[in-house]
Amino acid sequence: MDTDMERVEPIPGSPALIRKGQLLTDASGMAATARWADAVTEAQGIYRVRLSSGVDVCDLVASLRERGFPASPNHVLTGQPLYFGGPASRPFPSRALPMPEPAADRAAAAAVTVALADTGLVSHPWWRTSPWFLERGQEAAEVPDSDGDGELDPQAGHGTFITGLVLRSAPAARPRPIRMLNSHGIGDEAGLLRVLGRLRAEPPRVLNLSFGGHTFDDGPSPLVEAALAELAGTVTVACAGNTASDRPFWPAASPGVIAVGALDAAERARAPFSAYGPWVDACARGEWLSSTFLERGAFRGYACWSGTSFAAALVSGAIAAASADRPSREAAEHVLDPARAGRIPDLGVVVPTPG
Secondary structure (H helix, E strand, O other): OOOOOOEOOOHHHHHOOEEEEEEEHHHHHHHHHHHEEHHHHHEEEEEEEEOOOOOOOOHHHHHHHHHOEEEEEEEEEEEEOOOOOOOOOOEEOOOOOOOOOOHHHHHHHOHHHHHHHOOEEEEOOOOOOOOOHHHHHHHEEEEOOOOOOOOOOOOOOOOHHHHHHHHOOOOEEEEEEEEEOOOOOOOEEHHHHHHHHOOOOOOEEEEOOOOOEEEOOOOOOHHHHHHHHHOOOEEEEEEEEOOOOOOOOOOOOOEEEEEEEEEEOOOOOOOOOOOOOOOOEEEOOOOOOEEEEEEEOOOEEEEEEEHHHHHHHHHHHHHHHHHHHEEEHHHHHOOOOHHHEEEEEEOEOOOOOOO
């Protein structure tokens, strides 16, 4: 575990990971927190406060919320829940896949932007000459071996894999890659809030969040809830987590977010690693999916991988494809209509894998 991460457990049996000694709040909460602060940074109206030694972050957050101030520990978020049950699998090399081509009558889908907050991505034959990649690809470039040990980091290629899955469902969509997680699959709530703040100026039609984590009180962060609400025209999709439990996983469990669990390879039952529960809205195949990947070692640009991260990407792509000729929220209602493919208890509406 990184030295700046701390395991907390205010609710017995319900641990969470936070950045040690860090509290997030807005300007009003900052004034109420100042006497406990050692250092403060601000970005887009969100203050990250490094607290004095000995201050209990969770107790202080609870006290601030009781007084009406929005506050949260800086929760750790992971591309897969690395510390609670382990990743669903490592990636395996896969055969090359044909590049998906948009249908001639779906040109309007090119205007559907899908923001992908993830590990970034690398150049790939599927998109290396695409305008969206030429415009934004370099600023979101992935670093596959950040520790320089000559091996791929545990979640290197995660964002590249996600991007390919979205394009399989919506070939004419316009991905917008944003690097928020490192190549070990780790980010935090402060990073998510920065991403959401950046997106306000140019909201995407669909936002894919293939990461998440547990919170210290098993409830939503008021700061993330408010930031998501400001993206009124955006449909947000998030993975339900690989926890194999019904414990809420955030931000997927937020009421305004489409939480996606994983089906097995036959698309008939829950994948053993997938989270489940009444807060899960949809499910898609999450086992042994093939998609775009890095060109390194045994990998030749394609891989096979499993996880709720990838089920979420398939649902994001399906909504993007349906958004070509209707508003995104109507498209989401269409994709999540149980009359189309049925519903599985505690997993939500089934979204089939594209042919």
